[in-house]
Amino acid sequence: MSSDTRGRMTITEQGDALVLAGSIDETSALHELPASARSGRLVLDLAAITFINSLGVRDWIRMQLAAQKAGLAVELRRVSEPLMHQLNMIVATRGSAAVTSFYAPYACDACGREESLLIDAITHAERLVRLDPPPMTCPDCRSAMAFNDFPERYFSFLSV
Numbered sequence: 001m002s003s004d005t006r007g008r009m010t011i012t013e014q015g016d017a018l019v020l021a022g023s024i025d026e027t028s029a030l031h032e033l034p035a036s037a038r039s040g041r042l043v044l045d046l047a048a049i050t051f052i053n054s055l056g057v058r059d060w061i062r063m064q065l066a067a068q069k070a071g072l073a074v075e076l077r078r079v080s081e082p083l084m085h086q087l088n089m090i091v092a093t094r095g096s097a098a099v100t101s102f103y104a105p106y107a108c109d110a111c112g113r114e115e116s117l118l119i120d121a122i123t124h125a126e127r128l129v130r131l132d133p134p135p136m137t138c139p140d141c142r143s144a145m146a147f148n149d150f151p152e153r154y155f156s157f158l159s160v
């Protein structure tokens, strides 16, 4: 066995959420997550997910199906960009989960800063459906930042 465990996924409880961090792969034991649901809700905080490989995607889809089968309401919170790309590419990765907030790429034309910024999908639901990214302010120079991806691609998970 490899002794290299860098990035291996960890799970910690924080408030009503399970906080997942690191890389999602076949060692991530995602199948154990539905058992941790409370009062029929499974809330996953995904801000610290840095990578997901193809076996991780497979297990992720299985986890979503198992949660669905168990009648759980799955909430995906603070979804990181690597996971957002999967949710947008592969419909089954989203399952019946509700994405309540997610990270998206922004860039500042004035100073060049690029940043992954959190978007509240509930507050901004109407404009997101219109493929209209919410305005963000550069943390460095306070200029307006521009959305740094294609909204029709990045927000496609909303139209599933």
Ligand SMILES: [Zn+2]
Residues within 6 Å of the ligand: 108, 109, 110, 111, 112, 113, 138, 139, 140, 141, 142, 143
């Ligand atoms: Zn700036």
